[in-house]
Amino acid sequence: MAIRLNVNGVERSVEATADTPLLWVLREDLRLTGTKFSCGRGFCGACTVHLDGQPVRSCSLPVGAAEGKNVTTIEGLSSDASHPVQTAWIAENVPQCGYCQSGQIMSAAALLANNPRPSDADIDTAMSGNLCRCGTYIRVRRAIHRAADQLAESAERGGER
Amino acid sequence: MIDPGLTRRGFLVASSLAGGGLALGVSLGRSQAAPAADAGDTAFAPDVWIRIESDNRISFQIDRAEIGQGVMTALTQLLAEELEVDPTSVEVGFAPGDKMQMVGGSSSIRRSWEPLRRAGAAAREMLVRAAAEGWGVPEAECVASGAQVRHPASGRSASYGELAARAATYPVPEEPKLKEPAEWKTIGQPLPRLDARSKVDGSAQFGIDVELSGLRTAVVLRSPVFGGTLAGYSGELPDDVTAVEISSGLAVVADGYWRARQVADGLEVEWDEGEHASLSSASMTDAFRELALERGKSLTDEGDAIGELERSASSIEAIYELPFQAHATMEPQNCTAWVHDGICEIWVPTQNLNGARRAAAKICEIDTERVVAHQTMAGGGFGRRAEVDFVSEAVELANKIDAPVRVLFSREDDIQHDYYRPLTYHRLRAGFDAEGQPTSWCHHVVGPSLIADIASRSAAIYLPAWVPGPVVRGLRALGLSVIGSWIADPTTAEGARELPYEIANVCVEATSTGRAVPLGFWRSVGHSHNGFVVEGFIDELAAVAGVDPFEFRRRLLGEHSRNRGVLELAAERAGWGNPLPAGHALGIAQHESFGSFVAQVAEVSIGDAQEIHVHRVVCAVDCGRAINPDIVTAQMEGAIAFGLTAALKSEITLERGRVVQSNFHDFPLLRFNEMPEVEVHILESGAELGGIGEVGTPPIASAVANAVYAATGKRLRKLPLRLS
Ligand code: FES
């Protein structure tokens, strides 16, 4: 059946059964391969995307549940890696193999959108579902704090204007 | 375009590029892992190419896989230093794999250190000569920097691109002059990773991301019991899905992963389970326990360790046990293959591109030259991607269907069909004199032979099938036999056979049994278990001697040993001996592997449910010198996280010939909130370069176990560490 969703600001229609996980629709039908498959069961966070701004595990979300909603993937976070989370990630040299990083970044971006000044405890809660076998956690935390600083700075600048 | 052989000087070859550029081919020399089949091949074949185009674009193809270890960045730094270009301006790609392209043994930087710098220097000298001759000035008056050559006296300058065509006509300098360390601009600097950008915007192309028109996706159903074979299957196969029998099982092929998986899940598959259907971790451990009481193959025999043990005033004995371990790379194993027009093309995230090519060639019955291999980014390696099982599956399938096809493992496939770090069983004994000083050390390692397992998969090495098991009755029933009497597996005892501590009488023995479970290299290989065992037992000796564990080690390490250097640095930076928060305790461990020395101090506390919290790890590393200190630091952080998963969280167990675990719920990885603070201190000894990717893993489990002992008085000798 045809399912309509808005992906990264573009209205899309895909032919899929409603129970197909959103992950495979994104990767195989829409060719947005930045969203990764790793456990397929909601354990690791590699497949994290935003559904109406909230982080979800796309491997475990039937595409039918996303019908008519807004989906944001790593490709839609910014067009040029300029989102504060992405620039902070580069500044802190976070990625090693990089495979988990789309999911880490989407979780972090959702956290900061809801809570621009997260405490370490807030970060623990938001990020503990994102596994990284390369062990980049220390830098992920640093990068989230850096992105928060950056957001605060630009908010201030915005306020002055 | 390229005509190698224009000039040939040792390990470098130059040629011109269409459009007036310069290409320089570099041979990195034969790696030790090179296959015997290539032994007679002395023709020069570059491992990497450096290209300087007439429009001043500089590109560089590396022969190593980027598995997250930062090799792309560090190798580019080596080249850029001598070539005098900005490393961030160099375009880096992967070489297509003509020679041995194996990433393992933490060898990437060590092997490239000399040749790449020489290549950069040679190109620089050729470009300087081109400029000097063009201007009619002495070479010595010209300066190369920032991808151009300048003649300060006359104010003239030319870009490398402008000079490349002329430079390409010169012979390659045989002895290019390398810069002195004091002149380095990029070596030793924390250059940001060159691959970071593509890994934060989703554009990095991993194996799983390869796209081809008409691509089919296969899931493979494999025997749950190792060595089992497909007996038959039944169930509904829709028109758009095909099932193909291959050596490893049944491949279900569809237009996408989800479709293939769904149909595969609906099939009834029967297996002939073969001879290992009753194998279990428990039965293997029982067998190893008995073997450990016998004598093994002697690997180190200094003095009279056994005799001294019997004569000693007091002695202790301990058993250490480590389970099987999975690699669990975040990107599940995969390979895409397409057999067309008389060639076989593969796209694969691998640590062993040439092994992959040979496997493909063998299946297709074509020359290796007709296998075109594309290295992709790899979502983790840790030794798993040195295997080629997923390549064989994809190529076998591609050979049978007329379309490009990707084999993709599920996480369950990945956990249950890995090549595991072997389960090992260690018996340790030590004797003391009347003052409590250790006089003898005996270590007997028992485990299945990793090398025998790997050899059995490689047609290049002859190995007898089963050598009779003379020691333990019933071993054979497990599908195991003792082979230790004729093969001394160097990996089993690596990190154990050369005890760095000064104890007069030392005996290290190994008993290797045959395979029943696929085994493979797991980040730091034998060091990963022996680091835990040796550093745990030495801590026990300190306790018997009544000496502080740091001080005890320090006294037994040679005065100028690099082990002692890192030990002292880690202890000092950790504030060893200073007061700690209530309930916290420190443990220390050090270990040498792959030419590098690492010491770690772990700070732990014990929670209400007896769970172990690791708050902080202070790590000192001496790898000779750090090409990129930030990458060294990141590798230590990562290796500690990797080691902590094995120390605290996960194991692979076998029951009824099957792996019990299947996904991250029962093979849990260290989580974000469990990651300790890590402080890395690099000791720049200037000694020969050591490895970096693996060396941070061996000491961590022991540092934590020793800290748990300091906190509770309980000595944990089995991984994963459990207090209750
Ligand atoms: S792939 Fe979705 S949570 Fe792991």
Ligand code: FES
């Ligand atoms: S960077 Fe490799 S899994 Fe996270």
